[in-house]
Amino acid sequence: MIDNTENYLDGDVLTIVSRYEEMIKANELYYFDVHEFENIIDHYIEKNKYSDAVKVTTIASKQHPTAISIQIKKAQVLINRGQHLEALAILNKVQGIESSNKEIWLLKGNIYNLMGKHKSAKKQFDEALKKDHENREDLLFRIAMAFEQLNQFDLAIGYLEEALRLNEEDSEVLFELGYCYEKLGLDEKSIKTYSKFLDINPFSDNAWYNIGIVYNRMATFPKAIEAYEFALAVNPQHSKAYFNLANALANSGKFEEAIKLYIEYLEFEDDHASTYSYIGECFEKLNEYDQALNYYETAIKTNEELPDPWFGMGLILMYQDKIDESLVYLEKANKLDSDNPDYWFALASAYSRSETPQKAVRAFREAIDLDPYDPTFSITLAEFYHRNEKVETAIDVLLESCGYNPDSPELLNNLAAYYMLSGDLNATEHYIKKSTDIDAENLNEIFLQFPELEENSQFKKIIAAYSA
Structure with a gap:
């Protein structure tokens, strides 16, 4: 949601908040001007104390019944509490008095956005843009972030592209635009935009990491590897870069190097079962089946609900002509994830070697139906x-x-x-x-x-x- 709070000096605000809380505790009524009330409300919003913020708006409304900004703050608090229709009613009322206030249009846009009415949200946001010509670039960015936070990347892109036309070197805009392109699978555009960002901020580990993801998705593994290595050079604690670098190395057939990186990744994260399974798969590709089986077994002990190691165990046992044992693991993998066509295909292959033709045909058919x-x-x-x-x-x-x-x-x-x-x-x-x-x-x-x-x-x- 677009943030409507203003920056303020913490020390001054804490003094005002302390005086307000003293008033509440004493059950008395002190005077605060509109700006002070706004700061108190923002303080409670920042602390996620929305009930306290609502109480402030009630007191503030009594002291300053004609203050539009207090009503706008009240609507903002209600939005944060999920009371969208109540907030909308307040905003519609004050909009009749002060229709040129862009914050009203922005908050209405937020409400429609949160309600899933993204086209209506866009109309409100576009009206807000008409009301503010001085801070257009900042406003475009704020609107884009409101859409991006709700995964409406296609809507966010339009605002980010316009913001970029106003300032081609705005690194924040470049990063978020590259991210939106990435999420929509517009890989070439994403890489081009991230590259422009990196020309300005070459020491951004997150940008190197993200561009690595795009290269990896495009199966351009050497460039993905290079990007992840840059991310780690900038930030050796970037745990996901270890994991994705290991994946890219494995995809490039560099299984020994991948294994080393997966083992390093184990020191950072708690997702050990998946990592053990990936290590097992690397050993499987190296035809080191005993090592692979050990890691798959460790993965299963760590998380019995993860299908991949069951599948890996089943494949190796099938390679070793241990069909009955293989079926135990392949059937378990299939039970854990019945929507994976590869699992059905492997199961069909095992059934076809176990003198159970009807089961084999059914499993083949399931694989075909899932991925024709x-x-x-x-x-x-x-x-x-x-x-x-x-x-x-x-x-x-x-x-x-x-x-x-x-x-x-x-x-x-x-x-x-x-x-x-x-x-x-x-x-x-x-x-x-x-x-x-x-x-x-x-x-x-x-x-x-x-x-x-x-x-x-x-x-x-x-x-x-x-x-x-």
Whole structure:
């Protein structure tokens, strides 16, 4: 919410507040001028003592019944107490007397904003801007922050961009604009804006950290790593930078370095279970399964409700052909997070190796339903049907997936292979052509998955005709 309190000298205010509290204690009535009452109200607002602030506004209103500023303060207190409609009634009343007062429009904007009526809030804020031409840049920033605090980043951006046009080197505006762009996934704009901020404030660890997040999301891991390293150089106590740097290193395949950073991060934060799980995953990627299992087990002991280490344990046990043990962990992970398609896919893979075909098909289907845009799930289910001599069903699965992934060469190649196995030459050629129109370089890889087709002269002839 836009802050309506003014800066004041703490010493002077405390003297006034002390005199006011003396009056309350003595059950007497002292005189305070309007400005003094405003400072007393602001003091209680700052202390989050809203009941006391309301009491001050009541006394102040009796001493100064025509003071608009006291009524505005009362509305502000009511807003802080969540009494939005009461505050709005007061503001509407005083607005009829002093419509040029921008604070009235701002507070009404705050109320509508807090009530979720963001378009109405914008109208009020825009009216406030019309009332104040001298402090426009500051007012634009305050309005933007009101929207940003309620995650209305798209609305905040308009005000921040206008503020930036008034002062291109306002570092506060640059930082918040970069943040809003980041939150809306406007990565290039976010990086450009954060970079301008860093030109002015190169020692801002938070800006380096935030720009690292954006680079990491863009999978530009070297730049993400560099940004997190700058953040830590500026502030070695920035714990989240250790964690995100470790993630970026892991995403870059630098698992040993990532492990060291995760271990350093353990010294800062209490979120040990997730960190142990990430360390386990790094060891898993290094094929150091014993170490990975140790860390996954430690993560589970730390927090049994975290699904990731259960999933990691299940995967490794499946790699080691310990299918029954694997299922215990994969089923647990799935129970903890039934909306994760990767968990269903791993569970389906384990079921397919445990002589439980119905469970396997159901799990594959769950994975596909959760993420139909990943063709791997459908391709693997089709392979399962193929192994069970159900080629026509495999074709149906892939045709369904084509509706979501029409430009997947691997999917199209698989379809062509299954049509060849079913004896449909026209369909085979049709899908080979569609595949090569997208990517002709890896066409021969189809024989790795379907070695039986290497002896099929008709299929090889079609492949040769469309090979790059």
